[in-house]
Each structure stands twice: as C-alpha cells, then as structure tokens.
Amino acid sequence: MTAIPAVPVSIPELAAPSVWPVSAVSAPGGDVAVGGVPLTEIAERYGTPAYVLDEDEVRSRARAWLRALPDAEVVYAAKAFVCRAVVDWMEQEGLGLDVCSAGELELAAVRGFPAERIVLHGNAKSPEDLRTALRLGVGRIVIDSDCEIARLAAQVTGPGAQQVMVRVLPGIEAGAHAKIRTGAEGQKFGLSIADGDAEDAIARILGQPRLELTGLHSHLGSQISSPEPYAQNVRRVVAFMARIRERHGITLPELDLGGGFAVAYLPGDPAPLPAAYGRRINDELVRSCAEFDYPLPRLTVEPGRSIMAPAGIALYRVLAVKRTGGQVFVAVDGGMSDNPRPALYGARYTVRLVGRASAAPMRATTVVGRHCEAGDVLAEAVELPEDVRPGDVLAVPASGAYQVSMASGYNMTRRPPVVAVSGGRSRLLVRRETFDDHRSRDVGL
Ligand SMILES: Cc1ncc(COP(=O)(O)O)c(C=O)c1O
Structure with missing residues (x-):
C-alpha cells in the first residue's frame, strides 16, 4: 500500500470538494486518494473500468439523514446501488431498505436484514415479487395499481394482515429530467389524487380484511435540488389524508415521502444538506397537520442517490x-x-x-466509451490536459448511484467490479464479470 500524507492536502483542481468524497486528498504523482487509498493503486490492482466506494462516506451520509429527521424512518433506496456489504452497512446504521424486486429482497434476506424494515415498491410487481415479500414477511408493500390489491390480499395467509401503503400521485413536477419525474400526472407511477384513483384504491383496500392500510406514499422524482417540492407534497398529501379521514373515517398514521434528494455532479450544482430538506419537511408537516387538525403521521424518507452517489468514483483507462x-x-x-x-x-x-501530474494546458474534451453507439458519451466538454494519452487513468466522481446498478452487458463487455475503501485499505465487494459468466448463461445451440 502506498503511504498517503498524514495531513490532507488541498487539491485546487478538485474545484468543488462536494463532488468528491470528504476523504479525497491529493497523493504523490498527481494521484488522488480516497479512503486513504490512491486511485491508481486501485486501477492497478483491480483493473479498469472499476468502481470505488468510500464506505465511510456512505455511512456518514446515512447518519446525516438519521440526524436530519430524528423521528422519521430512513429507508435506503437499494436501486441506487446494492450488494451484500451495502445491505450490512444500512442494517448497522439503523436504516430500512426500499426494494423493488424479488432479487433485491433475496439479497436482503441472505444478509438477515430485518424484514420489518423493508418496503417493497414497484408499478408492476410480479407474482414472484409478491410471493417473496410475503414469505419473508416484509414490513410494508406499496400498492401502485388497482389490480394488485385483490391479487395481494388473496396471497396473504396470515395470521395477521399485511401492512400496505398506497402510492399517490400528487401532480407535482419536480426532478432533473422528464424521465425521472414521477410526481406529475401522465406517467406510469402512482394513483392520481386528482382523478380519484387514489381514493378508489384506498376504499378497495379498506374492504380487504387481509390488508392493513398504514399510510400514503408519494415519490416525486429524482435529483430534486430544493426542499420546496417536498413541502408542496406534504401539503397536498396531508390535505388528502384529511379528506380520507372525513370520507372513510380512518386516520392514517404513516406518510412516506420517497427519495429524490439531489447531489452535486458538477462543481456548484445545488445539493442541499439532508438537514435543510429535513427542516423544511418537518416545518411543513407540523403546519399542514395543524391546519387540518390531523395527528402528526410517522414520516419515512427513502434517499438513494443522496447516500450513494457522492461516495462512488468510476475509474477508466484511456484507450484512444x-x-x-x-x-x-x-x-x-x-x-x-x-x-x-x-x-x-x-x-x-x-x-x-x-496518477500523472501534467503541466500541459487544459482543453475541452469529450470523454466517450468503447461501445458501438455514437451516443456512448460519458462526459462532454470536460477540461482535461492536452497531453492525455492511452494508458492514462481517468476518475469520474459522483458515480456511486444508478451506474453499476443499471449496468448492462452490451457488446459482451464485462460489468465492472466494485471496490470498497476505508482506513487506507481496499477490498473487493463485487468482482468483475467474466467471460465464463457470459458463457454459462448461453446454454442452447
Ligand atoms: C419509490 C422510490 N423511492 C426512492 C427512490 C430513490 O430516489 P433517489 O435515489 O433519487 O433518492 C426512488 C427512485 O427511483 C423510488 O422510485
């Protein structure tokens, strides 16, 4: 292991520390060390492409959410990135787990994650997803369509009722891109409050003795860089809860506001701290509940990206x-x-x-991948030294979420490994895919 200077050195070129993990420091020879491990050492030892995950950064971000909303349940959205170690970290830090498939459920079960702290999502849960959730005894299942109500109720064999929530669509536009805005009308998630679909679903659930409705869920989208849409969501959903109480005589004790909290991908990107989101959400919850004389529901939030993205760094080697x-x-x-x-x-x-100090002037560069698509562009107009050459190692910060978890096998390249760093040591969490992995699935001729 290469020795890292004991005193963290400021790295002017890491212009905004917020796009890098807190542990990032300059290391000899133009290198950067994260979690006390030089990135080039990781590139050498594990090969490239590789993903580095700063364990302490993940844990401290999870804790920041617990501190921001001390009375709330914090449920990590596993879709951002999950593996066995991450399941353990979340369990140890006291978070719950938001999953959306039998695969994610089985992974949690393998590590003995407490089933009552698991929330199952999905706009189209398969029979296998529901069967697995019921077998493992997950805490709550979030209903996202009418047709899953009777189907789920029929599978509950007791002794108690299965706790469920209803995912409501509040009609709020928020999120960095149309494809990740899930609070607005006209997309596939949730049951519309405005159209009456949410209320119909609630009435049906109340007619199912094997289901216990504990509350409402509403996830607005992703990369939401202001607390205001959350405050607006609280107002709409609390008003709707009050209406449900009036019409159906039930006071729902839980409100799940989903995730979507923004992180900085570029220096200067707005990324409020968990405390800022937490304060605004709490204030609005207290205000809205007072307005409707509604008892404060127990709050849940489901951060994914906000915990995982800033802890990850992608490492690539230049080929051309x-x-x-x-x-x-x-x-x-x-x-x-x-x-x-x-x-x-x-x-x-x-x-x-x-891994190489360059004195060459910087120039605007487009970093592209190796795949057979002209759209295979990783970063446009980034500043890199003019003398970048094949063999150099490039690091891309803020890469911990929705990258490895969305990775594909396109062109039969092998999905990259994930390497955890902490306290000057690295360890492999997920190994690189092998050609044998590909061949073992190709079973017919
Ligand atoms: C229901 C639900 N909760 C939480 C999340 C996590 O969102 P983020 O990673 O942006 O915090 C998602 C993301 O798609 C989601 O669909």
Missing part, C-alpha cells in the same frame, strides 16, 4: 485519443454499459486525470 470534426475525443475502456445516465438523461460529470 482522436481529434476529429473540431473536437477532441478521449475514448475509455468503459462507457454506456457501466454508466447509461448520460445517454438516458443527458447527465453531466466532471472527469480528472489521476
């Missing part, structure tokens, strides 16, 4: 440099197969050369 059409393309050994976000949502990143 090309100047064409007035642009400089730096092609790396990963791409849209390990990070589909730029192609899906036009997501933007910063990129930094690591």
Whole structure:
C-alpha cells in the first residue's frame, strides 16, 4: 500500500470538494486518494473500468439523514446501488431498505436484514415479487395499481394482515429530467389524487380484511435540488389524508415521502444538506397537520442517490485519443454499459486525470466509451490536459448511484467490479464479470 500524507492536502483542481468524497486528498504523482487509498493503486490492482466506494462516506451520509429527521424512518433506496456489504452497512446504521424486486429482497434476506424494515415498491410487481415479500414477511408493500390489491390480499395467509401503503400521485413536477419525474400526472407511477384513483384504491383496500392500510406514499422524482417540492407534497398529501379521514373515517398514521434528494455532479450544482430538506419537511408537516387538525403521521424518507452517489468514483483507462470534426475525443475502456445516465438523461460529470501530474494546458474534451453507439458519451466538454494519452487513468466522481446498478452487458463487455475503501485499505465487494459468466448463461445451440 502506498503511504498517503498524514495531513490532507488541498487539491485546487478538485474545484468543488462536494463532488468528491470528504476523504479525497491529493497523493504523490498527481494521484488522488480516497479512503486513504490512491486511485491508481486501485486501477492497478483491480483493473479498469472499476468502481470505488468510500464506505465511510456512505455511512456518514446515512447518519446525516438519521440526524436530519430524528423521528422519521430512513429507508435506503437499494436501486441506487446494492450488494451484500451495502445491505450490512444500512442494517448497522439503523436504516430500512426500499426494494423493488424479488432479487433485491433475496439479497436482503441472505444478509438477515430485518424484514420489518423493508418496503417493497414497484408499478408492476410480479407474482414472484409478491410471493417473496410475503414469505419473508416484509414490513410494508406499496400498492401502485388497482389490480394488485385483490391479487395481494388473496396471497396473504396470515395470521395477521399485511401492512400496505398506497402510492399517490400528487401532480407535482419536480426532478432533473422528464424521465425521472414521477410526481406529475401522465406517467406510469402512482394513483392520481386528482382523478380519484387514489381514493378508489384506498376504499378497495379498506374492504380487504387481509390488508392493513398504514399510510400514503408519494415519490416525486429524482435529483430534486430544493426542499420546496417536498413541502408542496406534504401539503397536498396531508390535505388528502384529511379528506380520507372525513370520507372513510380512518386516520392514517404513516406518510412516506420517497427519495429524490439531489447531489452535486458538477462543481456548484445545488445539493442541499439532508438537514435543510429535513427542516423544511418537518416545518411543513407540523403546519399542514395543524391546519387540518390531523395527528402528526410517522414520516419515512427513502434517499438513494443522496447516500450513494457522492461516495462512488468510476475509474477508466484511456484507450484512444482522436481529434476529429473540431473536437477532441478521449475514448475509455468503459462507457454506456457501466454508466447509461448520460445517454438516458443527458447527465453531466466532471472527469480528472489521476496518477500523472501534467503541466500541459487544459482543453475541452469529450470523454466517450468503447461501445458501438455514437451516443456512448460519458462526459462532454470536460477540461482535461492536452497531453492525455492511452494508458492514462481517468476518475469520474459522483458515480456511486444508478451506474453499476443499471449496468448492462452490451457488446459482451464485462460489468465492472466494485471496490470498497476505508482506513487506507481496499477490498473487493463485487468482482468483475467474466467471460465464463457470459458463457454459462448461453446454454442452447
Ligand atoms: C419509490 C422510490 N423511492 C426512492 C427512490 C430513490 O430516489 P433517489 O435515489 O433519487 O433518492 C426512488 C427512485 O427511483 C423510488 O422510485
């Protein structure tokens, strides 16, 4: 292991520390160390592309959410990224787990994650998802369509009723991109408050003795960089809860506001602290409940990206440099197969050369992947030294969420490993996919 200077050195070129984990420091030879481990050491030892996860950053972000809303349940959205170690970290920190498939449920079960702290989501839960959830005894299942109510009730064998929530659609536009706005009308998630669909579903659930309705759920979307949409959501949903009390005579004790809290991908991106979201949500909850004389419901939040994205760094090796059409393309050994976000949502990143100090002037560069698509662009117009060359290692911060978890096997490249760092040590959490993995699934001729 390479020795890291004991005193953290400020890294001017890491312009905004917020896009890097708190532990990021400069290391000898133009390197950056995270969790006390130089990134080039990881590239050498585990190969590239590789994903680095700063365990202490994940844990401290999870704790920040617990501190921000001390009376709430904090449920980590596993879709951001999950593996066995992450399940353990969340369990140890006292969070719950938001899952949306039998696969995620089984992973949690393998680690003995307390089933009562699990929330199952999904707009189209398969029979296997529901069966697995009931067998494992998950705490709450969030109903997202009318047709799953009777189906679920029929499968509950008791002795008690299954606790459920209803995912309501408040009709609020929030989130960084149309494809991740789930609080607005006209998309596939939730049951509309305005159309009466949510109330119909609630009435049906109340008619099912095997289901116990504990509250409402409402997830507005992702990369929501202001607490205001959450406050608006609280107002709408509390008003709706009061209406349900009036019409159906029930006071729902739980309110789940989902996730969607923004992180900084670029220096200067707005990314309020959990405490800022928490304060605004709490204030509005107290105010709205007072207005409707409604008892304060127990709150749940489901941060995913906010806990995981800033803790992750993607490492690539440069394979080719090309100047064409007035642009400089730096092609790396990963791409849209390990990070589909730029192609899906036009997501933007910063990129930094690591492991070599360069005095060359910086120039605008397009970092592209190795896949057979012109849209396989990882980062446009990023500043990199003019002398970037094949063999160099590039680091992309804020890569912990919705990258490895959305990775594909396009072009039969192998999905990258995930390496945890903490206290100057690295350890493999998820190994790189192998060609044998591919071949073992290809069973017919
Ligand atoms: C129901 C639900 N909760 C929580 C999340 C987590 O969102 P984020 O990772 O943006 O916090 C999602 C993301 O899709 C979601 O669908």
